[in-house]
Amino acid sequence: MSKIKIFDCTLRDGNHALKHQLTEDNIEDYCLAMDGSGVYTIMVGHGNGLGASSLQVGLALLDERTMLQTAKKNLERTKLGIYMIPGFGTIKDNLEPAIQDGVELFEIGCHCTEADTTREHIEYLCNRGLETYGVLMMYHMASPEKILEEAQKMQSYGAKGVILMDSAGASTPEMVQRVIALLVDNLHVQVGFHPHNNMGLAVGNAYTAVCEGATIIDGTLRGFGAGAGNCQLEDIVAVLEKTGKRTGIDLYKMLDASDQVMPDIMGTEFGQDSISIVSGQAGVFSAFKLHVLNAAKEFGVDPRDIFKELGKRKAVGGQEDMIVEVAEKLSSPMGSRNSNVNYQLESLL
Amino acid sequence: MNKIKVGIIGTGNIGTDILMKLKRSSILECGIFAGRNPDSKGIQLAKKMGVPTSTESIRAIEENPDCCEIVFDATSATVHKQNAPILRRLKKFAIDLTPAHVGKMCVPVLNLEDCLLLDNVNLITCGGQATIPIAKVISDVHPETKYIEIVATIASKSAGPGTRNNIDEFTQATRDALSEFTGIEHTKAIIVLNPAEPPITMHNTVYALIDNPNMDEIRRRVREMEAKIKKYVPGYSILLEPSYENGRVTTTLQVVGLGDYLPKYSGNLDIITCAAIEIAEYYAREKLLKRG
Missing domain, CATH: 3.20.20.70 (Aldolase class I)
Incomplete structure (x- = not known):
């Protein structure tokens, strides 16, 4: 061999x-x-x-x-x-x-x-x-x-x-x-x-x-x-x-x-967490994680929902600009789901 | 009214889209549609439309120079570099839709009139046509802008073999043009192909690093620019108005195609083929005027 x-x-x-x-x-x-x-x-x-x-x-x-x-x-x-x-x-x-x-x-x-x-x-x-x-x-x-x-x-x-x-x-x-x-x-x-x-x-x-x-x-x-x-x-x-x-x-x-x-x-905390598990399941580029967390914070949405939506839209590496758009869309009154996760994440960031 | 004859070399996505758009023109008509691949869908389509076709590429024009006055070159950067001197010798006005960058780079809304006296104009790339006007607006308001970056995302299905084989020239030409038009040295161009089904609409983002930007002025001028571009590219629209955070100004825009050859998601075809037609019509109008 x-x-x-x-x-x-x-x-x-x-x-x-x-x-x-x-x-x-x-x-x-x-x-x-x-x-x-x-x-x-x-x-x-x-x-x-x-x-x-x-x-x-x-x-x-x-x-x-x-x-x-x-x-x-x-x-x-x-x-x-x-x-x-x-x-x-x-x-x-x-x-x-x-x-x-x-x-x-x-x-x-x-x-x-x-x-x-x-x-x-x-x-x-x-x-x-x-x-x-x-x-x-x-x-x-x-x-x-x-x-x-x-x-x-x-x-x-x-x-x-x-x-x-x-x-x-x-x-x-x-x-x-x-x-x-x-x-x-x-x-x-x-x-x-x-x-x-x-x-x-x-x-x-x-x-x-x-x-x-x-x-x-x-x-x-x-x-x-x-x-x-x-x-x-x-x-x-x-x-x-x-x-x-x-x-x-x-x-x-x-x-x-x-x-x-x-x-x-x-240096920093690193490894698997609930966000990366959902991102893996959704099949979204791993390197989107920090961008998704930032957008989730900015628009007050659940980062897991952003990953799910990016997965549905079949985002590929390099399309980081799509994250903000998705977050903005999810944050509109219809798509809003203001959960505790945001709070938890903010304390992590 | 008389029409000016044009030739199209390259029967791929871009060449065929131009052919379809010529049907709407009151002053341009296609005198030759020439490529190399006899099986290309474009050639079949042209034959059905009754347009003269050839599989001899530029030789068709060399052998019958009277078939056209203006030539759209939609081949590839390498091929255009060979075609350019031939077209010059034949005294044709060449509109280059490859990233070869032989002639002056032209974005009609910015420098159309400077280009009409030349014999070869280059249309940079679809990403360049879509984003440079916005970058230019920003650099006009803030010449001290530290850095400008553009990201163009296009559907895989709308990027034909020419684009794919030239992805390096495509990226480089877009970046070079960004610096040339804005006068800003530090620039970057990123091109992303997305194979998602259903295909995504051409999507572009322009980022600029500026301290204390005058956002009202930038927004106002971006809206003006959008209106000017819409005149020749109807599907051009700003998706997210310029916004400012963390030192960067971000503007997002999309281009919906007219759906002439490929479906509407292929705004990347329209942004460059509409620009090419705009230049050709302007040139043709001047010629017809001179002839009285």
């Missing part, structure tokens, strides 16, 4: 949980602690990737080149990686500078039905001999057959692998089983999975994906990330070790980093 590659996106997805306020010290401490731990890549950036620092999804504290340069300085044995969604970032404004800054691994992502919007970027990178993976976000919103079709497009553009993101944490193990098995049977490139933990299944779903033949797991230390968080890498690495699957990870080194560096980085 081939080695399972662990992609570490703590400094990318974790940035969501910090409203994109990662500091240079955070990045430096993390990279020093994790360099050479055996993770295949350490990915750094705004939560939504390169070019995503914006009023729409949140401004990052650091500009992206500072993030990349800081990480690069502190990584000797582990590849520096980035994520980018075309439509947010461009070749000229974001990929070219990232290449100059020494990024070695690229994930190019899009909503799961829009793979052809990644062609230009995947081809651009592959033509330069750079290691590039395609990412299909919110994979639960399309049938496994459609996902395969989109993954095959990414394969044809030259991607070295295709990673499915369960961006809403909406997966059950059966869903993971079906789609990963279908991709593994029909693609000749690697298949990866990036779970979220809204309904408490992130590690289980990652393990299911590996059992079905996925060879890349994309997750974070402590599961630190958008919404309820990600697949906790300490857990999945321990499970894989226990079941005899090779990861090449020094688990103690990873656990030490988790103990020594993560408390400083995380």
Whole structure:
């Protein structure tokens, strides 16, 4: 059985949980602690990737080149990686500078039905001999057959692998089983999975994906990330070790980093809560959470109702501007349901 | 009244929508509808309408230069870069609907008259056409605006292969145009495709970071701008008036299409094809006047 590659996106997805306020010290401490731990890549950036620092999804504290340069300085044995969604970032404004800054691994992502919007970027990178993976976000919103079709497009553009993101944490193990098995049977490139933990299944779903033949797991230390968080890498690495699957990870080194560096980085309360559970059930992009809480507060509506409505409207990543509209609509006299939850949330914020 | 002949290159969503809109024009008529794909729905439709068609793309115009005076190029950024010098040599007025940015960028409500003496005008992108006028209003009231950002969300079904293959140029061209028209250096453009069924209407948000904005003046000028744009894009409307919180001014607008080719959710087609027709009609009217 081939080695399972662990992609570490703590400094990318974790940035969501910090409203994109990662500091240079955070990045430096993390990279020093994790360099050479055996993770295949350490990915750094705004939560939504390169070019995503914006009023729409949140401004990052650091500009992206500072993030990349800081990480690069502190990584000797582990590849520096980035994520980018075309439509947010461009070749000229974001990929070219990232290449100059020494990024070695690229994930190019899009909503799961829009793979052809990644062609230009995947081809651009592959033509330069750079290691590039395609990412299909919110994979639960399309049938496994459609996902395969989109993954095959990414394969044809030259991607070295295709990673499915369960961006809403909406997966059950059966869903993971079906789609990963279908991709593994029909693609000749690697298949990866990036779970979220809204309904408490992130590690289980990652393990299911590996059992079905996925060879890349994309997750974070402590599961630190958008919404309820990600697949906790300490857990999945321990499970894989226990079941005899090779990861090449020094688990103690990873656990030490988790103990020594993560408390400083995380700072805030973090993890599953009633809001993220409903958001997972509704199948809404995990990173909407903070925006939904803000809008719920502003308009005096139940954030769970906002998530339900966003789910009905099939909002996709990047549509944060829809949240305010939904909240405003729900707050009109007809849709109003002024519950205790608002009060409880306000005390949390 | 005489009509001026136009050619359309590119038989995808945008080219076909222009073809449908020409039916309403009293001064433009389609002399050639040319693409590459003989199976394209647009070509079939044009044939039914009795419009001359070709699958030789720009060659059709090179071989029969008299078929048109104005050319709408609705191919792709890469193809338009090849077409532009040919159209110049043939002395055609080129209206470029790709994000190639060969000619001057034109938003009719802002700089139509500056563009008519040129031989190639570029329509930026649908997102640019929809949002730049609002950004311009804001930067006129507050030239000290620190940052402007736009988000354009369009239905997946209304983004054809040309748009998808050019998503990078699309994003970059929108951002570049935003800076050029507003004079503000720090800008950002975000493009989102949404595959929801039923498809969503084209939806745009303009954000601006300003200290102490004059909201009354901004609101008044945004309403004026909306009225001006409605004259050539009837489905253009402000959804949420400019509002101010946490240092940012937010304006949300949508574009409902006329439903000429694709259904009404495809306001992204109308905002750019209506602009193209507006430019062509203006140009044609001047030509006809000169001819007496």
